Amino acid sequence: MNDPVRHTQTPLDERGFLLTRDWRDSRSGLALELWLHTSEGPRALRITGQESVCFYSAAQHDQLATALVGLAGWRTQMLALKCHDGVAVSGLYCREHRIQREAIKLLTAAGVHTWESDVRPADRFLMERFITADVQFTPGPRSRGFIAPRQLRATEPISLSLKVLSVDIETSLDGKHLFSIGLQGLGVRRVYMVGAETADHDGVELVGCLSERDCLDKFLRALRLLDPDILIGWNLVGFDLWMLQRFCDAARLPFTLGRDGKAPRWREEGGDSERRYVHIAGRVALDGIELLKAAAYNFDSFSLQSVSSQVLGAGKLIDHADRGEEILRQYREDKPALAAYNVQDCQLVSDIFAKLKLLDFAVARARLTGLPLDRIGGSVAAFEYAYLPLLHRAGFVAPNLGDVQSDIVSPGGYVMDSRPGVYTDVIVLDFKSLYPSIIRSFLIDPCGYWLARVADFNAELHVDGFNGAYFVKDGHLLPAIIEKLWAARDAAKRADDQPLSHAIKIIMNSFYGVLGSEGCRFFDPRVCSSITLRGHEIIQRSREWIETQGFDVIYGDTDSVFVWVPPDAAEQSAAEVGAQLAQSLNHWWCDNLRDEHGVQSALEIEFETHFEQFFMPTIRGSEQGSKKRYAGIVRDGDERKLVFKGLESVRTDWTPLAREFQTQLYWKLFNGEPFAEWVQAWVASVLAGERDDQLVYRKRLRRKLHDYAKNRPPHVQAALQLDAAGETPRRGDWISYWITVNGPEPVSLRKAASAPSPLDYGHYLERQLLPVADAILPFYGSSFGELVDAQLRLW
Template identity: 55%
Template sequence: MQGFLLTRHWRDSARGIQLELWFASLQGPLRVLIERQESVFFVSRAEAARLPEVLGTGAWRTAEVALSNYLGEPVLALYSRSHKRAQQWRERLAAQGIAVWEADIRPSERYLMERFITGGVTIEGQPQLLDGCPTLVDPVLRPQPHRPQLEVVSVDIETSMDARELYSIGVFGRRDRFVFMVGDRTAAAADGAEVQIQWCASAQDCLQQFFSWLAARDPDLLIGWNFIQFDLWVLEKLCRRYGMALALGRGGQACHWREERTRERRYVSIPGRVALDGIELLRAATYSFESFSLEAVARAVLGQGKLLTGKDRGRDITELFQRDKVSLAAYNLRDCELVWDVFEQTDLLAFALAKAQLTGLALDRVGGSVAAFEYAYLPRLHRAGFVAPNLGELQSDVVSPGGYVMESRPGLYDHVLVLDFKSLYPSIIRSFCIDPCAFWRAEIDRLSDADCVPGFNGARFAKQGALLPEIIRELWRAREQAKADGNSPLSQAIKIIMNSFYGVLGSPGCRFFDPRISSSITLRGHEIIQRSREWIEARDYQVIYGDTDSLFVWLEACQTDTEAQRIGSELERGLNRWWQASLKADFGVESTLEIEFETHYRKFFMPTVRGAEIGSKKRYAGVVSRAGQDEIVFKGLENVRTDWTPLARRFQLELYRRIFFNQPFATYIRTTVAEVLAGQRDEELVYRKRLRRKLDDYQKNVPPHVQAARQLRAATGARPKPGDWVSYVLTVNGPAPVQLQRRQGGPVLAYQQYIDRQLRPVADSILQVLGESFADIVDRQIRLL
């Protein structure tokens, strides 16, 4: 049988550690029980004689293994039939100064990663019915890529504004589209309403009917919007109040929660099922929206939105529950459908499956770059003869720098090319054999310089046996195949994983963090950008900016788009050939560096640092031609920053358009200022900023959005939390939340502040290169009045 891993759990039992793995298969859901497992970690072989005096006798055993630590010191494997007891021993040994390694790996992760099981498997064994579930006990599992057909249901709840009263639960899938509604059947429902409603006598009855339906329908995945942080957590709190269990798991098992109080986030584990949140998955897949509300995303992706919108939607929902439950059911079901359609349109499920298959992480695990790296690296490291170091064990005084950012030459240009190194850091890792194991091997085996590739800050890497370059090579091939097959979700998942490897190695939160290794990546990147610049400028072209993996080349003498395209292609071919020859001659390695002629800007603007004459970094704009249409692209400027008002963003777009295409702009500036002062642009004066901390954590310097959020809390009882967006305006009395300003007709907006803080800096950044200024243009109008 073939299956795809949905969830993994472990528990201590009298007979040893039991693993419970749930798979989706063509035969339906399968539970796999792996019995009598042991927890394992490693201790120095030199400390073997001390183990009995520290741990006593019995209940543990050791075994000789062909493994050593990063210093080359041999280790023993120490086994326990209880993971909880193994953690107690770990603490006891540490208290006696005895080092242990890999004691923090959960039994289920250890079992799966050592067998290279990520998502798909073949299962050899005969299922039996245990506790009403098809179950295989101690089958043979082998990794095998498998694309499952999963049963998915979109779920959404409606509640009172304080989320203490449940109104309804909507479900939407391929086979079921209806709403569990608290209340009695109404006349409107009997008159042939389009929405199917299951009426429930009470909130408890609503929950129970939902659980019963879930057990009968038995979906693999539950999807929703802000699903775990709101919907499921509200259901959990309601169940606790009613003395029930949130029995969403297969076999009626309850959910297990973990809370991260510092960030006010919660994580849920559902035996046999997976809960996926659309917001978290979109972010993991690198989608970007001005707002991740369901209304905003659905409008952007689908061109349609919710049935109820506006600032009083909470009150509208309560009013519908009291007076028109059929319309509330339609609203509830529409939200479920929107989530379903967003998942379909963006291929989110395919992305989640691809990411799980590649990394071995659980389907609902977003982020987790360090965990993904370790899942792939540890089993290969063991086969190379090493155990992993502990977090913080690799100490060094070296400071690893970030990516190289070149000083820019500010100005307004015609014909600028962007040459971009494709996946520069993964390419550096491959080309220069950069890898923790190769670093240790070079030192332990005292390899000659001929057998190593030099890094930086004293690092050297063995040319043979490097693990990370091979992992990246496999991913690279898989991505090329995914692109050839038109499998965009898989291609995107691979790109994200590959590009995360440097970040992992450069993070103190990774057990393999060593600044000598990470700096060998970044400093090699600095060298590559600088030497590429020298090569380009030796051919009489000017590099006006460079950023980590990109070079911006001004073609001063270029006259046409066709000529620019030709030069870009020539630079791409020539620079790639030069790097291949250089790496072969200098290091005796094959180059995997690949530079691409990525973009041709017909017009290009690089601003100065505000209030200074030096060029800015990571901020520019330009005109590109796509499908025969000119388009203005902004990077880092106000137009693409959500902490600037819509006024500033629209003003910048139109002003730059006029300047790039040589159209008059002075009248446009004056007209915009006049409209702001006349109160005609009030809807565009709203700031939006996210809370990064709890409201009461802001003490000394309280920014405007926090002041507005505190006013909202005082006036309405709302409790904005970290991660929430705050919308506010600037009034003559200071910042005020939009909700109160509009509802109460509050103080007059501070129009001059908007002109000075939003329009003036946007305009002056580009006007100064034309010998103009915002003040002069506006003042000329005033003098004419």
């Protein structure tokens, strides 16, 4: 996100892309270890003689010296830096990170305030040199496979040919026995299988193994020969690699995944998440599920079968409720079939990565943020990686979590009260990246706020915020960071680089969330409320301006306004009205910001959508308009599309029955088609049992099953039945169940029952169809009860 210093490359220089970073304490001090992908193959760099750095209050120097009198390996240095409230700070430099940790304990006990002691040594080294992913170095001496670079600096993005290997394992249902390990990529489609005969089967190389230990050993040997940069899979870290680690431990075989010939290093997240992280020297493990979520993809289920079906139109070779039993049968009776299934899973993962350009997205994100390729989440870390080096150069150190205390509560986005009803010609005007554009326009910035606080207020030199905040017009940092990202995204769009454009959008839009998060060291409600409250003002004043132009605003939601264009409102078409309003509103805001605040507007209003038909419902059981829930028809070329927001058809906690019913009903109503007999026929088909497969609820267990002590909703009741039957649902599992006359019952158990409980059709009519129908039918002079009461009396 920061422009690196440009260097001329000498003939001896090499360039590479950063795969992994690590640090370790050594006899010669703190050492950093970086693994790079280069055009000449992998390179391992070791940078020795480093120090672990943090900061302390200069006024407490004597207290620091007293507290650390018995500790060796540290030094201090006076610096031209201060903390956010103007206190001068000095630097504490420790020759080992272990020494710094011990020093912090002693200083905390002595009441000496420190800052930035939580920044990892490798990250600090790289960020202070504005290195994100691509580096240039001059090779120095080599020792034990590592190069000691004479210089290391940022460089332009290099051309990448990353070596990618897809990995998947098959085990017994209880996870106690390893059956096979599948590999796909780098020219192989191979499966190592315990007890199999070595042979080729339909393009799959099946390699027989004498034992689980032999299978693991052959896999690790193949990994060293293939030498991938990237390992990909589905739940790769949480299942496949973790299980391989356990199998290796049981077999007393070193799990030598790393390019350094060592085992990976594991870390498990605390709490109930059970999420695991792995560090593999020189290799990156990328999980498809986590990358999809990071790239803001949404699926009803992130299972490989579900995602591959939607993305590729293809799926797993075994996909039914008894998959575990079928895998066991194939392992015992048809090993070539299991090998085909195993390698097909690998292939599906590779194809999803290729189709959605997930690796390109991960690379683009790393180059923008400086975060490791495999970093999950990391919005706060990405912000700090970009911001800290600039902050230091501006003369400040970063505050610690909790340093800023305030009773001010920063509100969320503004959501306007809606006007419920059915409309024709509703246009949506959308503020492009509203919060980033507010930061740019009103120069909102933590450092800019600190600078303004220590200076005498001058209206010509400051921009007003909210809740007593104001910001300097010169010396700010964040607006410039966002401006560069904005320009980079526009360039990526022009170059049709979708992964880069998408990565920039996610990062840029995350910055408000970071500033508004109490988990960020820069959190200050006066700063983040200056963003959200300005957003409120912009939506409200935009509404007022639009209404002066003779149009009604029927809804507004954080960064957009919905404008009704009645048939007699203008001689122009609705689309022409939308384009004209957007252009004029942009001009109005430019003039407003110049005249009222003395700044240049970065606000950008776009005419986003034209709904030919539009419906805004009421809150259920009232006449008040709802929020964040609507539907309408838009045109995409010659095709008309039905769009839902927040309604049942796009919510997975409703049954397929309700979702399809809503979709078809709205089409009929919007198109002016007869609907009464159709509704009655739909209800009749439900009562006749013709739609039983559409009556399945599907909900996820958000906690461990035994944690549901008091409140046990239907899906938990169904999960408890599965647990009693020996299936042991886990936190995060999806539970599929029907509502019967005897309550919720899991799909798998009811299908297996010799005398299943009858389904409670009355429940589905009352809880699924009626709410959907009565949200919109009253606007067409009808109701669900009016249409089907006679049917229900007969039934």
